[in-house]
Amino acid sequence: MIFLAPVSGLAALVLGTGAVAALHFLKLRRRPVRVSSTLLWSQAARDLQVNAPWRMIRPRLSLLLELLAAAALAGAIAQPVVQGATPTGSRVAIVVDVSASMAAVDDAGGPTRLDRARTQALDLLERLPAGTETAALALGLPSKLLAGPTRDRSLLREALLGLSPTDQPEDVQQLLQLLETLVVQGAEEGGRQAPWTIVLYSDGGFAAAGQALSAAVGDAQLRFVRVAGDARPFNAGVVDLAAERDFDDPQTLRLVARLAHTAPAPRELTAAVYLDDAPLGALSARAPAPTDGRPGQAVASLTVREPRGGLLRVVLPGGDALTSDDVAYAVVPPASALRVAVVTPAQGQAADPFLLRAIEAAGGGAVETITLAQYEARAQAPLWDLVFFDRCAPAATPTIPSVHIAAAPADAGVTVDGPQGGGTIALWDRRAPALRDVSLERVQLASGPTLRLEGQAQALAQLEAGPVLARFRRHSVEHLVTSFAFSSSTWPLEPSFAVFIANLLEQLPAGGDRLISRVVSTSQPLLLTPAPGARRVRLVGPVEREIAVPQDADRVSAGRLERVGVYRVQGAREQVVGVSLLSERETTLPQAESVELSGRRVEAQRAETLGERPLWRWLAAAAGLFALLDWALYALAMRVRRSG
Structure with missing residues (x-):
């Protein structure tokens, strides 16, 4: 048996027994009473002896009951527990949270939350009886079954020792699927088996965010061991980041970041900004105090004239509880004016004037008008960001965005030989970026062929006879096809035509990527564009990864990278990628008081109480019983005196 609060219990014992002794040493003032017989003098002398200070107290049952009550109450305050061999059940699932907040340090110079969780999980493993069927799991993104179910202690110990922190939020749903699988497998084995006991070592970040463990785990018991400290440590982090160049003046770079902190009072937050290690400026904002379980947050912005591209870093001073959220990255493209080419069938055939005026009105920059033959001569090394083919088709789809x-x-998967049709456009996809804020209800088309779509091509607008506007992807970029010349329709006379051309200049990849910086977080998959002819893409950084490139693949996924940092890329168009945490929940450093499993709320407990039975309730009940007996004895004595 151990005491969780021995000092408090000892103080209560001294004060309680002292108070009882003081009451019995206290001399009472009695009024004189004339008696009828000297036989009563001996009783009166005993009463006087009791009330005289520093005299030996005669043993009495009431004194014994009061001392026992005081001792029992002091024992309850000391919180005694009886050591148990294991949590309830002979099958135990040890779950350790490895999310980003578990890398926090609650006390300066102390261990991380994950270090404490690992130590406590190993201690529980050693205390389990021999032959206990045990499984070890990691709660992360994704959640994993590390080992088991098995009775091999060495295998489980090795799995727990191999736990490493991540810079990601946790995936609770995947953990639930793993737990359900454990329970189902046990049920399929047949026979009566003890229910699972799930021991979760975590700071309860998912519970603080309002998520519950809703899993079909039968009669499994959940024990939640909160490894976070009692006081929330100070932490500050970058929880959101965006950088974009101005469309009209690409040399103007605008940076917006959301900064957060956990200090109890409003706080001034300042982050330094670097571009390829060269200082670019600073972001500063005063954030209010945290409210409703959310950190204090403020948005800071910075606008600079910067034509260079490179890796942008936003860095907080650090020195707080969590380091992974002190920096955020963005890959900034270099400033460049939009270069547009309009290709005509042959020399002497002018480009559509409506198209040229719309491009100029939308700020399309320098527009170069060339013939199809001139384009083919330069197609291997195009110098444009976007190409319009006006009533002519190249031999192959360009490697840059095109209309x-x-x-x-011929290789587009779209042909202009569909059924003949004309008139009003019946349907169009308002969700498509090219048709954002575009209305086609008043557009009239002259009779002509519609589009025939194959493969992955998607229709964006169509007549009753068939599609007249479609999109397809080739070479990892997007291309659009129309079945009609703009001059053979009323569309150039509508305001929506200018909006459509402006959308193309802004939304197609060459227009968008040259303005918008790339920001990648640890909670989203990293997509990469393979270089021409590349068979494999390799990442070198905090985590190394190699991805095979399928044949004709426009993009490959490197999955979610679990560590924050800078990654060099080999075999892809992207040469460098910065990965950031950018998670408000992880920056908050949650400290949940309870979690919920299948509608049952489980309070947090300390690791040293795991597998132990508390006795304070029994001692408190005993103290009340002794006090009740003392009162009953006193009442009985008073009744006897009155009747005598």
Whole structure:
């Protein structure tokens, strides 16, 4: 048996027994009473002796009951527990949270939350009886079954020792699927088996966010061991980041970041900004105090003239509880004016004037008008960001974004030979970026062929006879095809035509990527564009990863990278990628008081109480019983005196 609060219990014992002794040493003032017989003098002398200070107290049952009550109450305050061999059940699932907040340090110079969780999990493993069927799991992104179910202690110990922190939030749903699988497998084995006991070592971040463990785990018992400290440590982090160049003036770079902190009072937050290690400026904002379980947050912005591209870093001073959220990254493209080419069928055939005016009105920059033959001569090394093919088709789809008007390349998967049709456009996809804020209900088309779509091509607008506007992807970029020339429709006379051309200049990849910086977090998959002819893409950084490139793949996924940092990329168009945490929940450093499993709320407990039975309730009940007996004895004595 051990005491969780021995000092408090000892103080209560001294004060309680002292108070009882003081009451019995206290001399009472009695009024004189004339008696009828000297036989009563001996009793009166005994009463006087009791009330005289520093005299030996005669043993009495009431004194014994009061001392026992005081001792029992002091024992309850000391919180005694009886050591148990294991949590309830002979099958135990040890779950350790490895999310980003578990790398926090609650006390300066102390261990991380994950270090404490690992130590406590190993201690529980050693205390389990021999032959206990045990499984070890990691709660992260994704959650994993590390070992088991098994009775091999060495295998489980090795799995727990191999736990490493991540810079990601946790995936609770995947953990639930793993737990359900354990329970189902046990049920399928047949026979009567003890229910599972799930021991979760975590700071309860998912519970603080309002998530519950809703899993079909039968009669499994949950024990929640909160490894976070009692007081929330100070932490500050970058929880959101965006950087974008101005469309009209690409040399103007705008940076916006959301900064958060956990200090109890409003706080001034300042982050330094670097571009390829060269200072670029600073972000500063005064954030209010945290409210409703959320950190204090403020948005800071910075606008600079910077034509260079490179790796942008936003860095907080550090020195707080969590380091992974002190820095955020963005890959900034270099400033460049949008370069547009309009390709005509042959020399002497002018480009559509409506198209040229719309490009100029939308700020399309320098527009170069060339013939199809001139384009083919330069197609291997295009110098444009976007190409319009006006009533002509190249031999192959360009490697840069393109718009094909009344014609399509042979490898596009789209042909302009569908059923004949004309009139009003019946349907169009308002969700498509190219058709954002575009209305086609008043557009009239002259009779002509519609589009025939194959493969992955998607229709964006169509007549009753068939599609007249479609999109397809090739070479990892997007291309558009129309079945009609703009001059053979009323569309150039509508305001929506200018909006459509402006959307193309802004939304197609060459227009968007040259303005918008790339920000990647640890909670989202990293997509990469393989270099021409590359068979494998390799990441070198805090985590090393190699990805095979499928044949004709426009993009490959490197999955979610679990560590924050800078990654060098080999075999892809991207040469460098910065990965950031950017998680408000992890920056908050949650400290949940309870978690919920299948509708049952489980309070947090300390690791040293795991597998132990508390006795304070029994001692408190005993103290009350002794006090009740003392009162009953006193009442009986008073009744006897009155009747005598």
